[in-house]
Amino acid sequence: ETVLTQSPGTLSLSPGETATLSCRASQSVTSNYVAWYQQKPGQAPKLLIYGASSRATGIPDRFSGSGSGTDFTLTISRLEPEDFAVYHCQQYGRSSYTYAFGRGTRLEIK
Amino acid sequence: QVTLKESGPALVKPTQTLTLTCTFSGFSLMSTGMRVSWIRQPPGKALEWLARIDWDDDKFYSTSLKARLTISKDTSKNQVVLRMTNMDPVDTATYYCARTIEYFDYWGQGYLVTVSS
Numbered sequence: 001e002t003v004l005t006q007s008p009g010t011l012s013l014s015p016g017e018t019a020t021l022s023c024r025a026s027q028s029v030t031s032n033y034v035a036w037y038q039q040k041p042g043q044a045p046k047l048l049i050y051g052a053s054s055r056a057t058g059i060p061d062r063f064s065g066s067g068s069g070t071d072f073t074l075t076i077s078r079l080e081p082e083d084f085a086v087y088h089c090q091q092y093g094r095s096s097y098t099y100a101f102g103r104g105t106r107l108e109i110k
Numbered sequence: 111q112v113t114l115k116e117s118g119p120a121l122v123k124p125t126q127t128l129t130l131t132c133t134f135s136g137f138s139l140m141s142t143g144m145r146v147s148w149i150r151q152p153p154g155k156a157l158e159w160l161a162r163i164d165w166d167d168d169k170f171y172s173t174s175l176k177a178r179l180t181i182s183k184d185t186s187k188n189q190v191v192l193r194m195t196n197m198d199p200v201d202t203a204t205y206y207c208a209r210t211i212e213y214f215d216y217w218g219q220g221y222l223v224t225v226s227s
Contacts, residue, residue, distance in 0.1 A: 046217075056215065
């Protein structure tokens with residue numbers, strides 16, 4: 001099964017800066033099957049990006065996803081105070097019919 | 111408007127079987143392409159996908175937990191049920207149900223289940 005490694009574990013930035021979050025897969029994955037979620041304390045995860053680069057409904061264009069093969073990136077431009085949260089990447093294994101999540105990146109205010 | 115909500119016992123004893131119910135609205139599990147998954151998250155830890163059931167009653171399970179899990183649906187009630195046997199304290203987690211495509215587009219609020227004697 002595919003293992004997803006997210007880095008860094010914690011990212012400290014200031015509002016207005018740009019955050020770059022990485023998700024590396026242990027084997028090549030189909031871009032269509034990579035997603036990113038935002039999770040705030042006490043809340044369920046919220047879908048941000050699917051298909052590696054498509055924004056979910058209502059997600060501002062400050063959030064963008066990219067990547068292919070084994071390396072995927074979530075970029076958050078012009079950080080707003082509400083963006084400080086934990087971000088999870090997720091992959092769907094079409095051949096195994098299973099889903100994998102990374103361990104998350106915590107984005108905190110510097 | 112799509113909504114999902116988890117329910118069940120908040121506390122179970124070790125070795126007991128956990129039964130959780132996901133009650134949803136805004137879509138039908140009889141519609142082609144619809145799927146619902148269960149996902150859990152131990153306190154302070156990563157998300158872990160557990161199981162998925164599809165509109166055609168196909169079922170898929172986490173490889174590591176397959177022997178302990180059973181997922182089922184009641185389309186007349188718009189519910190999906192997850193059973194997990196032989197509960198252990200390490201199974202203490204918030205359990206979520208989520209509408210599923212190749213990703214999870216709508217999530218329930220989550221339900222904390224504690225395993226303790």
